Amino acid sequence: MNPLMKFLGITATLVLLAIIPIYALNEASFQSAIMTDMETESIVAAADLFAENCVVCHGAAGEGIGTIPALDSEALRTMPEEDLHKLISRGVDNTQMAAWNVDESGIFTYQQISDLVTMILTVDWSFVEARVMTLGLMPPQVVTLEITDEMLATIGSLEGGETLAAGIMVYAENCAACHAANGGGTTIAPALNTDALRAQPTEDLLAKINNGISGTLMASWKDTLSVEQIDAVIAFLQRWPEVESSGVEFPEIVVPEFESSPELVAAGDKLFHIACKSCHGVDGYGTAMAPSLNNPTFLADTPDAAIYQIIYGGVPDTLMPTWGVRLSDEEIRSLVAFIRSLETSTTPILQP
Ligand code: HEC
Ligand code: HEC
Ligand code: HEC
Secondary structure (H helix, E strand, O other), rough: OHHHHHHHHHHHHHHHHHHHHHHHHHHHHHHHHHHHHHHHHHHHHHHHHHHHOOOOHHHOOOOOOOOOOOOOHHHOOOOOOHHHHHHHHHHOOOOOOOOOOOOHHEEEEEEEEEEEEEHHHHOHHHHHHHHHOOOOOOOOOOOHHHHHHHHHHHHHOOOOOOHHHHHHHHHHHHHHHHHHHOOOOOOOOOOOOOOHOOOOOOHHHHHHHHHOOOOOOOOOOOOOOOOHHHHHHHHHHOHHHHHOOOOOOOOOOOOOOOOOOHHHHHHHHHHHHHHOOOHHHHHHOOOOOOOOOOOOOHHHHHHHHHHHHHHHHHHOOOOOOOOOOHHHHHHHHHHHHHHHHHHHHOOOOOOO
């Protein structure tokens, strides 16, 4: 072989050797970039789900509230992915940890639960906390309802007081985490201390508590609570104002309101007329397809964060679409500001 050819051969080999690792390296970092991107997407999606659905119990930074465990924990970070997926999908029987998978009558798809799992295994929780703050979904400070002997004595002295006392105990232990210690509702469940609820026939309340409301977090309680306990909690819900005026104090819960401004209301007004008017009517007066939104009872009972959540997540099994996939955070906030501004308008004319 002549020296030049030999030289070229060596050079070619060297060049090839030089190229292969660079190529391989790029391939690897390309792969890991894709992985990181997918992981980031999962975490960003999961942080929003967490903010809207888990914060009330597990805290904005996953630190746990009261007796409810932290999710920012080494034990969970080292748990096999599959086990964590199952836990969130199926919930924990006889605790407030509901089953979240749609197949278990929860509200999340398999993919959404996978995103939550990825988040719990890898996230820096200060990111989640910042996101929760941006969404205005910081949990109220008080989630537990402490029942003192004094409270029980006061309630006991009312007519049928024994049943009421049993009812408030059931409520504190099983319902307060979702429906709030003062019955005012949280981002994940509606208020129960309302005239609208008390206007419902006892059989309806019984059916909802016994059977749960499928496709929502409201589980069936008939295998967890006794017949007497369910009757007692219904009696308590129906006589809540009486219990309150007898001197029993429920914790004050300050639900943060969203920021509003004339510009935000105007933006919401515009969007409402494009996306919502066809069902909810001009200025939220309602149509035969959907309820009025300028309804004073609804507005008084529903905090901003809860209105946000209804718009973001839609109402399963009804015509109310899931807007979270189509509208930005800013757009949904503008709608909340607009709907809130209807509070000052006249009474609704249509209520299907
Ligand atoms: C109404 C309150 C409540 C809500 C809302 C809630 N959890 Fe829980 N969660 C609990 C309780 C209580 C436990 C402990 C159950 C037990 O005793 O094992 C728990 C346990 C867990 C655990 C296991 C923790 C451990 O260390 O074993 C995980 C993971 C978890 N929850 C994730 C979630 C996620 C994700 C969400 C939101 C989609 C959520 N939870 C919403 C109350 C709640
Ligand atoms: C894990 C959260 C969670 C817990 C715990 C929970 N609920 Fe609910 N509950 C909900 C949600 C969410 C709804 C709304 C379902 C829907 O969208 O219709 C609801 C709805 C209801 C309703 C119907 C409200 C209405 O306006 O018709 C009643 C009554 C009720 N819950 C009672 C209870 C009682 C009593 C307990 C305790 C024994 C309890 N809930 C515990 C989440 C919860
Ligand atoms: C295709 C019809 C339809 C469209 C479009 C629609 N909604 Fe709804 N919406 C409904 C129905 C039906 C309900 C009642 C669901 C139920 O039974 O709880 C509802 C309920 C609501 C509620 C809760 C009202 C209550 O009393 O509980 C709010 C808030 C709401 N919609 C806001 C909006 C906003 C904002 C838009 C536009 C971005 C919108 N909706 C677009 C059909 C619609």
